[in-house]
Structure formats: C-alpha cells, structure tokens
Amino acid sequence: MNLRVVGANLVVSIKSFYREKTAMFFTIAFPILLIFVFGTIFMGQENVSFDLYVQDLDHTDFSALLVKTLRLNGKFKITKVEPAINATQYAKDNKLNLVLIIPEGYERSLNQRIDTDDPDTSVTITYIYDPSSTSVSTKMQILNSVFARINQQVFGKPPFIRTAEISILNKKYRFIEFFIPGVIAMAVMTASLFGTVNLNTELLQKGIIRKLATTPITRTDWILSNIAYQFILAVVSTIAMLLVSYAVFNVSLRINAWLPVFIVLDIFVFVGIGMILTRFVKEAQSASAAANAIMFPMMFLSGSFFPIEMMPGFLQTLARMLPLYYVNEGLRASMVFVDNMTALRYSAIIGIFATVVFILGIMATEWRSPHPR
Amino acid sequence: MTNRAEQVIEVEKLTKRYGDLLAVNDISFNVRKGEVFALLGPNGAGKTTTVEIIETIRTPTSGKVSLLGMDVTKKKHDIVPRIGVLPQGFSSFDRITVRETIQYYSRLFCRRDTDIDGLIELVDLKDKTKEQYKNLSGGLKQRLGIAIVLVNDPEVVFLDEPTTGLDPRARREVWEVLLGLKKKGTTVFLTTHYMEEAEFLADTVAIISTGKIIAMGSPGKLTESNANYMVLTLQSVDEKVFGIVLKMGFEPVHDDHKDIKVRVEHTDDVQKILNAIKDAGASCLSLDVRKPNLEEVFLKLTGEALCEDPAGGRGAE
Numbered sequence: 215m216n217l218r219v220v221g222a223n224l225v226v227s228i229k230s231f232y233r234e235k236t237a238m239f240f241t242i243a244f245p246i247l248l249i250f251v252f253g254t255i256f257m258g259q260e261n262v263s264f265d266l267y268v269q270d271l272d273h274t275d276f277s278a279l280l281v282k283t284l285r286l287n288g289k290f291k292i293t294k295v296e297p298a299i300n301a302t303q304y305a306k307d308n309k310l311n312l313v314l315i316i317p318e319g320y321e322r323s324l325n326q327r328i329d330t331d332d333p334d335t336s337v338t339i340t341y342i343y344d345p346s347s348t349s350v351s352t353k354m355q356i357l358n359s360v361f362a363r364i365n366q367q368v369f370g371k372p373p374f375i376r377t378a379e380i381s382i383l384n385k386k387y388r389f390i391e392f393f394i395p396g397v398i399a400m401a402v403m404t405a406s407l408f409g410t411v412n413l414n415t416e417l418l419q420k421g422i423i424r425k426l427a428t429t430p431i432t433r434t435d436w437i438l439s440n441i442a443y444q445f446i447l448a449v450v451s452t453i454a455m456l457l458v459s460y461a462v463f464n465v466s467l468r469i470n471a472w473l474p475v476f477i478v479l480d481i482f483v484f485v486g487i488g489m490i491l492t493r494f495v496k497e498a499q500s501a502s503a504a505a506n507a508i509m510f511p512m513m514f515l516s517g518s519f520f521p522i523e524m525m526p527g528f529l530q531t532l533a534r535m536l537p538l539y540y541v542n543e544g545l546r547a548s549m550v551f552v553d554n555m556t557a558l559r560y561s562a563i564i565g566i567f568a569t570v571v572f573i574l575g576i577m578a579t580e581w582r583s584p585h586p587r
Numbered sequence: 588m589t590n591r592a593e594q595v596i597e598v599e600k601l602t603k604r605y606g607d608l609l610a611v612n613d614i615s616f617n618v619r620k621g622e623v624f625a626l627l628g629p630n631g632a633g634k635t636t637t638v639e640i641i642e643t644i645r646t647p648t649s650g651k652v653s654l655l656g657m658d659v660t661k662k663k664h665d666i667v668p669r670i671g672v673l674p675q676g677f678s679s680f681d682r683i684t685v686r687e688t689i690q691y692y693s694r695l696f697c698r699r700d701t702d703i704d705g706l707i708e709l710v711d712l713k714d715k716t717k718e719q720y721k722n723l724s725g726g727l728k729q730r731l732g733i734a735i736v737l738v739n740d741p742e743v744v745f746l747d748e749p750t751t752g753l754d755p756r757a758r759r760e761v762w763e764v765l766l767g768l769k770k771k772g773t774t775v776f777l778t779t780h781y782m783e784e785a786e787f788l789a790d791t792v793a794i795i796s797t798g799k800i801i802a803m804g805s806p807g808k809l810t811e812s813n814a815n816y817m818v819l820t821l822q823s824v825d826e827k828v829f830g831i832v833l834k835m836g837f838e839p840v841h842d843d844h845k846d847i848k849v850r851v852e853h854t855d856d857v858q859k860i861l862n863a864i865k866d867a868g869a870s871c872l873s874l875d876v877r878k879p880n881l882e883e884v885f886l887k888l889t890g891e892a893l894c895e896d897p898a899g900g901r902g903a904e
Contacts, residue, residue, distance in 0.1 A: 222694035226683055233682040233719070420678040425735070427644050428672035428745075429695040430664075 223439035245401035256389040267313040269295040274321035311347035315340040395545035396518035402448045402480040410488025411505045415498040444481045472548030472557045480541045482568035489575030512538040540564040601650035610636040612798035623775040625789035633798040634778040671741035677732040681721035696739040706734040726757025743774045782882040796889045813884045820875040821847040827869045
C-alpha cells in the first residue's frame with residue numbers, strides 16, 4: 215500500500231464529489247430532508263387531533279355535556295352538524311369519514327335509567343362512517359373507549375382489573391429517536407453502494423482503468439482510497455443529520471464509539487456488494503438498476519423506517535437475513551438504549567458478513583479492461 | 588548491425604490467444620532507443636493486444652517480450668515507473684481540471700519533481716489549466732493525455748491510436764506535440780491505422796494484418812521494396828481520357844477527386860500514355876508521377892484498405 219497514491223486518489227474523489235451537485239444532494243441533503251419529513255409526521259402523531267362531526271338531535275343539557283366530554287378528551291376537534299340535515303348525505307357530500315349522531319330523547323332516556331336503574335333502558339349513539347377510510351377505525355376505537363368509561367363511571371362499579379404502564383427505558387423515547395439511526399444506516403448504505411457502483415462502472419466504461427493499469431497504483435490502493443472516501447462522506451453526512459436532529463427535533467441520542475464502528479461496517483458491506491455487482495453488471499445503467507434492486511428491499515424490509523414487528527412473520531425472517539437490519543438495530547442499541555452487549559452482538563454479526571462480502575468484492579474487482587474488444 | 592544494448596523493446600515469437608481467437612500470431616520485432624516505431628494495421632489486426640503485452644497489462648500466450656532489458660511478464664513493478672502509456676480511447680475523471688489531472692498522475696508515480704507547467708506548455712494547454720476534463724474537445728483531451736504520459740519522464744512512450752476519432756486539425760495538433768517528443772529523442776511506440784500518421788512520424792513502420800507482421804522497415808524502404816511501379820495521376824475534364832488509357836491495356840481508376848490514377852511499370856509508359864491522349868485529340872489539365880505511398884503498399888500487401896470506423900469513433904481491438 216502506498217499512502218501517497220491513496221491520498222492522491224482520495225483528493226480526486228472528494229473534488230469530483232464536491233463538483234457533482236446531484237451526488238452532493240443525494241448524499242447529504244436527501245437524508246436530512248427525510249429526517250425533516252418523517253420527523254414532522256412523527257412529531258405530529260404524538261399530539262394528534264382528529265376531526266369529529268357531531269349531530270345532536272336531542273339538543274338538551276345532557277347531550278351538550280356529552281359533546282363537551284368528547285371535546286375535553288383532547289383527541290377530537292368537534293364540528294357540529296345541524297339537526298335538520300340528513301347526516302348520511304352530508305357525510306357523502308363533504309367526504310367525511312365519520313359523523314356521530316346523538317339521538318333525540320338522549321336526556322330523557324338517561325334520566326329514566328338513573329331513576330329506575332332498569333338495565334333495559336339504553337340509548338344508541340350512531341356512527342355514520344366511511345369504511346374505506348384508514349383513520350376511521352382509530353376514531354371509533356377512541357369513541358368506544360370514551361363511552362365505555364362513561365358507562366362504567368355513571369352506572370357501574372369501579373373496575374376490578376386496572377392497568378399500570380412501566381417503560382423498560384429510563385426515559386420515554388420518541389419515534390424520531392428510533393428513526394434517525396435507521397436513516398443514518400440507510401444513507402451510508404446508499405452512498406457506499408451507489409458510490410462504488412458508479413465509480414467502478416465509470417472506470418471501466420470510460421476506459422480510465424486502462425490508464426490506471428499502466429501506473430504504479432494497485433488494486434489495494436484503489437479499494438482503500440474508495441473506503442476512505444466513503445468514510446469521509448459518511449462522517450460528513452452523519453454529522454449533518456445529527457446536527458439537524460438535535461437542533462430541530464431536540465432528540466436524545468447517545469453518541470459513542472459504536473457509531474463509527476457501525477458506519478465502517480456498513481461501508482465495508484456495501485462497498486463489497488458494489489464491487490461484486492460491477493464485476494457482473496458492467497453497463498452503467500444496468501449496474502444502477504441492480505444497485506436499486508438491492509437497496510430498496512434493504513431500505514423497506516430491514517427496519518430503517520418502521521419496526522420489523524409490523525411486518526408478517528416471513529418478512530421478519532427475511533429482514534433478519536439482511537445486513538442493514540443488524541446495522542439499524544446495532545445503531546439503535548448503542549444510540550437509543552445504550553445497550554453495549556446488544557451492540558457488540560450485532561457488530562459481530564455484521565462484521566462477519568462485511569469480511570466475507572468485502573473479500574469477495576476484492577476478488578471480483580478487475581484491475582484492467584476485461585478484454586480487448 | 589544494431590547493438591543489442593540499443594534495443595529498448597525486443598519481441599520474439601509473440602503469440603496471444605483469446606479462446607479460439609488468435610489475436611497475435613508469432614510476431615517478432617525490435618525497437619531501437621530514440622526511434623519512433625509505428626505498428627500500422629486496420630481495426631482488429633492485433634495492434635492493441637501487442638502493445639498491451641509490451642506495456643505489461645496482458646500476458647502473452649507464448650513468446651518472449653522484453654522492455655528496457657526486462658521480461659515484461661516478471662518485472663512489471665520495475666518497468667511501469669519507467670514507461671508512459673496513452674491507452675486507446677484515453678479518458679480521465681470528468682470533473683477534474685487539466686492541472687489537477689496532471690498532478691494526480693504525477694502523484695500516482697510518486698514524483699515530486701514533475702514540471703507540471705512545463706508539461707502544460709509542451710502540449711499547449713496553458714489557457715485550459717482550470718478547465719474540467721469533460722469540457723475539453725477531443726483534441727485537447729488527447730493533448731492532456733500526452734502530458735500525463737510524460738509525468739514520470741518515461742524512457743519509452745506508448746501511444747495507442749492517439750489521434751483516432753479526431754478531426755484533421757486536432758490530429759495535426761497532436762502530431763506537432765509528438766514531433767516535439769521525437770526531437771527530444773524519446774523512444775515512441777505508436778499504433779495507428781492512419782498511413783499518413785505513420786509516414787509523418789515514424790522511423791520504422793511494421794504493418795500488421797490479422798495478427799501477423801507482413802512488412803517492416805522505414806516508410807521509404809517499405810514503399811521502395813514493396814512497390815516496383817509508379818503512380819501516374821491525370822487531372823482531366825475530358826471523358827475520353829479514361830477510355831484511351833483503358834484501351835492501351837492499363838488499369839485506370841478514378842480517385843476521390845475524379846482524377847484518373849494509373850499504375851505504370853516504366854517511365855516509358857508515361858510517355859506512351861501522353862502520346863496516345865494527344866493523338867486522340869484529348870487533353871489533360873495536369874499530371875503527376877510519383878512513387879506509391881504506404882496506403883497503396885498496404886493495399887497491395889493485404890488486399891484491404893485501412894480506414895477509420897464509419898462512425899468516426901474510436902476503434903478497438
């Protein structure tokens with residue numbers, strides 16, 4: 215290995231990157247945009263407020279109290295629907311997914327129930343709803359729980375089974391804090407995979423490799439300089455992502471030695487895969503398509519954006535076979551849970567994978583034009 | 588007789604096969620120190636394979652090749668720092684400037700003494716030092732390529748089709764740079780499929796066809812020894828002239844300029860043709876008698892014409 219040669223190559227790669235605005239955008243700005251978009255969505259979910267349309271046909275003090283109870287629950291922003299309007303038609307016309315109807319005689323029935331304690335005396339609240347809406351079932355669940363609580367408080371006895379929530383974490387973490395390690399792992403993967411594929415295909419297709427093969431630079435020098443270049447990009451990109459995360463979303467993530475460890479392992483895995491790909495797919499467009507075919511399953515199945523527990527069983531098994539899953543979980547173990555043993559276990563798994571893939575990648579890299587045409 | 592110590596490149600019974608394809612077939616030649624040696628042949632003749640074996644990029648199937656007194660199959664690491672190579676279809680990193688590209692290659696050779704400004708001046712790129720590679724024209728790219736070839740002050744320079752795909756003006760500009768190298772006494776190994784280029788630059792020309800060297804010598808000697816005839820060119824507006832010459836038993840042909848070309852064995856034949864034209868009452872605007880050029884020698888030897896690929900792009904082999 216010749217450090218001067220590695221350095222020369224590194225300088226050329228960094229200058230090329232700096233002058234290629236598209237690459238700059240996808241490596242640095244795009245992950246930050248993802249954090250902004252998803253961060254905003256997740257932040258909003260923590261204080262979510264649903265629209266609820268209520269038609270009060272009873273128009274009494276008790277029905278008004280019910281509406282007030284729903285409002286005070288904090289989950290609903292209530293809009294009243296005039297009693298004279300046909301609620302079903304109104305929901306269709308205004309594309310509403312739920313209209314709640316308090317029937318006429320609500321107060322009378324309630325008084326009768328209190329006076330007589332007759333269990334057959336009841337009142338039916340109607341949900342006019344659109345079953346194709348994704349959020350309507352959540353709204354109905356919240357409403358059902360509110361009504362169950364009212365039923366229990368007004369007429370029943372105190373519950374026998376109560377629940378208590380105790381978090382296994384010292385601190386309550388927000389979803390954004392789970393999300394950011396996934397974005398870091400994904401951004402490093404994308405830059406390493408596409409960076410290697412693009413660089414190697416350019417080298418082959420443009421014939422630059424023919425010239426390099428007649429200079430003292432060796433395959434090892436070339437690969438090492440690529441690794442160093444990817445590491446610098448990953449560090450810059452990760453710092454940018456973390457700065458935005460701390461500044462905008464005030465996240466609580468621990469930075470420790472595991473972060474560079476997982477970044478380096480992530481780079482070795484995907485530079486290795488990139489080198490193997492370019493051995494078999496030499497045309498730039500095909501290589502890019504092949505890199506996409508690897509990147510997308512990794513991105514969506516390995517738990518970068520959402521927990522794999524949300525997926526069916528067979529997809530969870532598949533996710534555990536993907537290297538990015540171990541980078542994601544390793545980074546979360548170190549940055550979110552500060553769980554060194556789990557981080558160590560995942561780093562060992564991904565380390566073995568990285569070693570195998572990288573050696574195969576070195577073997578696959580041709581250091582000359584394949585054959586004269 | 589040439590002193591063996593003066594031989595910079597020695598190729599002996601070199602053969603290279605790619606599977607069933609015999610790319611180079613038992614060729615032998617030597618290149619002297621300080622000479623410009625041109626390997627001339629059409630696309631697919633085996634030029635690039637031959638030069639890449641000498642440059643240590645490829646290994647021969649059989650035969651012996653030595654460069655600067657070293658076996659190319661065993662001494663790659665000793666040879667590479669002492670040679671400069673401009674590969675066929677040379678290309679570099681798009682977003683790196685002219686100066687940065689030369690610096691980059693100089694660093695690859697671990698040279699701290701490269702005269703970057705001198706090289707830029709040599710290839711006349713002073714106005715383009717901050718221009719990125721992707722913005723250079725074909726001719727400028729090739730001139731940059733030649734500057735890169737010289738970053739390590741090489742003892743032997745290999746130029747594989749350095750002007751293929753360039754327009755005539757750009758080609759001339761590259762030739763001027765190569766003439767400068769020749770004047771400096773640099774040993775140059777050139778492959779080309781342009782006859783004019785070989786005639787203009789080379790001290791020795793080896794003609795290669797389907798992997799075999801079929802003739803070798805100085806351009807003058809090659810034409811002398813392989814063509815014992817002369818070419819008479821008649822510029823005429825008279826349609827009858829072609830028929831008159833044909834009737835005399837010669838084989839006239841029209842060239843690209845509609846002039847009539849006739850191959851004649853003796854100077855007497857020229858006089859006979861002129862007399863016959865005069866007797867028939869026809870006339871010529873001008874005439875020219877000359878020895879055949881390399882192109883015509885090549886045509887005679889191989890039965891095929893040397894030409895650039897139709898797209899004007901770079902051929903490869």
